[in-house]
Amino acid sequence: xxxxxxxxxxxxxxxxxxxxxxxxxxxxxxxxxxxxxxxxxxxxxxxxxxxxxxxxxxxxxxxxxxxxxxxxxxxxxxxxxxxxxxxxxxxxxxxxxxxxxxxxxxxxxxxxxxxxxxxxxxxxxxxxxxxxxxxxxxxxxxxxxxxxxxxxxxxxxxxxxxxxxxxxxxxxxxxxxxxxxxxxxxxxxxxxxxxxxxxxxxxxxxxxxxxxxxxxxxxxxxxxxxxxxxxxxxxxxxxxxxxxxxx
Numbered sequence: 001x002x003x004x005x006x007x008x009x010x011x012x013x014x015x016x017x018x019x020x021x022x023x024x025x026x027x028x029x030x031x032x033x034x035x036x037x038x039x040x041x042x043x044x045x046x047x048x049x050x051x052x053x054x055x056x057x058x059x060x061x062x063x064x065x066x067x068x069x070x071x072x073x074x075x076x077x078x079x080x081x082x083x084x085x086x087x088x089x090x091x092x093x094x095x096x097x098x099x100x101x102x103x104x105x106x107x108x109x110x111x112x113x114x115x116x117x118x119x120x121x122x123x124x125x126x127x128x129x130x131x132x133x134x135x136x137x138x139x140x141x142x143x144x145x146x147x148x149x150x151x152x153x154x155x156x157x158x159x160x161x162x163x164x165x166x167x168x169x170x171x172x173x174x175x176x177x178x179x180x181x182x183x184x185x186x187x188x189x190x191x192x193x194x195x196x197x198x199x200x201x202x203x204x205x206x207x208x209x210x211x212x213x214x215x216x217x218x219x220x221x222x223x224x225x226x227x228x229x230x231x232x233x234x235x236x237x238x239x240x241x242x243x244x245x246x247x
Contacts, residue, residue: 100129138198
């Protein structure tokens with residue numbers, strides 16, 4: 001299979017003036033929920049490429065990607081300009097280890113995300129196979145402003161569909177929002193506010209945690225979880241903390 005295949009935009013969703021999703025038709029190799037691939041466009045005779053996680057589960061008809069347009073970015077502003085019917089390049093080879101195959105057993109699976117890093121968790125939660133692994137799933141989704149909460153209706157629908165098995169804890173750092181915690185994930189974990197909102201404790205004997213997002217959040221959340229007795233999950237020494245930096 002070639003390094004790149006042509007993809008075609010079949011739908012776009014604008015969550016706010018910078019945050020958007022693209023649904024793309026492209027022939028890629030089978031992937032596992034939680035993985036990512038690369039998108040690319042030609043610019044000035046060069047191919048500009050970046051990694052983006054699949055938001056869709058593997059069973060979906062189209063590929064879906066969540067992105068934020070960064071002013072100084074080489075690729076994201078051009079991706080935001082794409083309209084239905086436009087073409088882009090997609091790497092057909094998925095990558096990444098933020099998958100449930102890499103996570104040991106436990107009672108609860110906690111997923112901590114900032115911004116667009118919610119994407120791989122939505123892919124996992126959208127896959128029917130995921131629900132055979134743990135008793136309860138908790139999505140902690142942190143953004144700066146309420147308008148940055150993408151897929152909110154989809155997440156709420158999942159919570160309504162599986163009220164005994166799925167808990168949603170939105171976190172907004174820069175404004176007070178009804179139904180959401182205010183602050184940063186590490187501090188809210190340390191204070192116990194997130195655990196209280198979810199109605200579930202975090203402990204090594206019962207909890208598995210996935211962390212995906214900006215490096216500062218990952219570093220600080222890792223420190224808090226390690227303080228609770230959890231440890232990094234490695235193939236040679238299984239633990240309770242699995243991580244993926246989003247840039």
